[in-house]
Amino acid sequence: MRPALHFTATSGWINDPHGVTYRDGQYHAFYQYVPGQTVWGPNCHWGHAAGPDLLSLRELPVAIVPGDGDDGIWTGCVVTDDEDNTRAFYTSTTTPDFGIGRIRVATPVDDDWLAWSKDEFVVEAPADLDLIAYRDPFVRREETGWRMFVGGALRDGTAVALSYISDDLQHWTYSGIALQRSTAETEPVWMGALWECPQILSIDGRAIMVSSIWDNDVLHYAGYAVGSYNDGRFVADNWGRLTFGDSYYAPSLFSDSEGRPCLLFWMRGIADEQAEWASAHSIPYLLSLDDDRLVASVHPDVEKHRGGRAESVRVEGTAADVVWSDGEGGELTIASTEAVVSILWKPGEATVVERTAHALNTTCSVPVSGAVRVVIDGPILELSSAGGLLGLPTDLGGTSLQIAADRGDVELFALS
Structure with missing residues (x-):
């Protein structure tokens, strides 16, 4: 049985939503997509859907496909600058060693973002860190330019969010570890050995990092930190768990039509093998803070x-x-x-x-x-x-x- 309002692909496997953008009266949502099968594979594509709200998305042609140096097109983000130039930053992977990706750029060749042209690789894993995983760029604007965060896992069991800076979205400089936590730390919540899709935002003057919690190829839940952030460094005052159960994963941060911070999730375990499709995206959630607790409320679009x-x-x-x-x-x-x-x-x-x-x-x-x-x-x-x-x-x-x-x-x- 297929849900009526939650997004699913016509066929194939989907997972992480990303690059969710509101423009010209509609939302664009991109996502990891593996055509022709109902299980995950490393040869991910960037699927694409659009609609007036995130419960009315229509599936569009695949945006970015493997090839030209990419065996897989993994999670990333979409950014538009002041001159209305749009870039997709994605994780380029190669098999069989796809744990350490590289960050590559693609640009749309049409106003509807239906076709994309690949550009150069702009960021690679720092050579002086003993990383076993590196992926999922998230780019945001800051007062002094642009900041990119990339998720990583150190061999000693430390989850990290790595930080890069740029003036032009093209040339990037590594600026160190923005936030880290050992998998050995369990209180008040365990945060795993790798942060997939670490994203940093501000609500009511507080800094929040939200991420997927991964350990030893097991996908757990969405966790977060609340604290302060300045010049590429995040100081956590509190850690929390946002999701429960085995379905939610890969929270994707976006701004809605009113500029409010929101999340969209990949939902696991939703599938129809006979109809040859697997996985769905959640309804959208609006974010707020209650003291040191991150609160996700059903987005008002659901009421429409x-x-x-x-x-x-x-x-x-x-x-x-x-x-x-x-x-x-x-x-x-x-x-x-x-x-x-x-x-x-x-x-x-x-x-x-x-x-x-x-x-x-x-x-x-x-x-x-x-x-x-x-x-x-x-x-x-x-x-x-x-x-x-x-x-x-x-x-x-x-x-x-x-x-x-x-x-x-x-x-x-x-x-x-």
């Missing part, structure tokens, strides 16, 4: 896809938006002809349990604070509150959903 508030516990179709205000414990049940999902809320935590006719399929938990928001879209469930995010595949299917809680207030809307 709501119908009127449901007057009963039943919604037609398999896409719904639920706001559950409780806080004292209770159970929210989402039922279809194929499965029943129960969300068990006790103070500070929600646990999601899915049952089908055959078995108990899924049990996972997430910290909660304040109201709980649940977005269901066919085979995808996303649960969010100020305490964190939980995304997971489900077996919900059929033609309608029955949604009710034994306690608290529930607002229920069909989505389309």
Whole structure:
């Protein structure tokens, strides 16, 4: 079953979203794409989709393909300067040793960004660091020019975000390690041995680094640091975990149509092997800070896809938006002809349990604070509150959903 609102490719494998850009009234989203198969492979392409919001994306021709010195076109970012010149910075990999990539530039050859021309390699891994992984450039503008961060892993188990500076987006100078943490450190949260896609932003005068947490070829979750940043150096005051469950990975930072900081995730475990497609992208999330805690809230664009508030516990179709205000414990049940999902809320935590006719399929938990928001879209469930995010595949299917809680207030809307 294919979700109605979450982006999936017509066929093939997708993962990391990146280069999400709002321009001329629509969003462009790029992503790692492996055509012709439903499992990941190192020969990634840059897929491309666009639409008026991130729940209305249409798939476009592949933007950048392997060849000309690239065996794989891996994650990167898209930047437009003051003269409206656009560049894609991506990780160029070669097999079989694709752990250490190189950063290369491509430029669009048309106004719709449908075709791209590859340019030179602009950044390589520093020779004086004992790196076992190096990839995922993120470029942002700073007061003195441009700054690039690249994720890395040192052989001793230290995750690093490496820093580069440029005046013209073409010539880059390595300026050291912006932030690092050992995989041996576990409190208040473990941050892995490699940061994939490390991205640094500012909210309310505080600096935030958000990243994917990787260790020994295992993909874990999205984590973050909150602290201060100055001239290429980040000092962390607090570390936190943003996502829970086994689905969310590869958070991609972007600015929405109003310039607000947002994230989009790759969602694992969503697939239809018979239809020959695998993986999806999440709904967009708006970022804010609550003291030293990073909060991701459902983006207002989701509400544009709501119908009127449901007057009963039943919604037609398999896409719904639920706001559950409780806080004292209770159970929210989402039922279809194929499965029943129960969300068990006790103070500070929600646990999601899915049952089908055959078995108990899924049990996972997430910290909660304040109201709980649940977005269901066919085979995808996303649960969010100020305490964190939980995304997971489900077996919900059929033609309608029955949604009710034994306690608290529930607002229920069909989505389309």
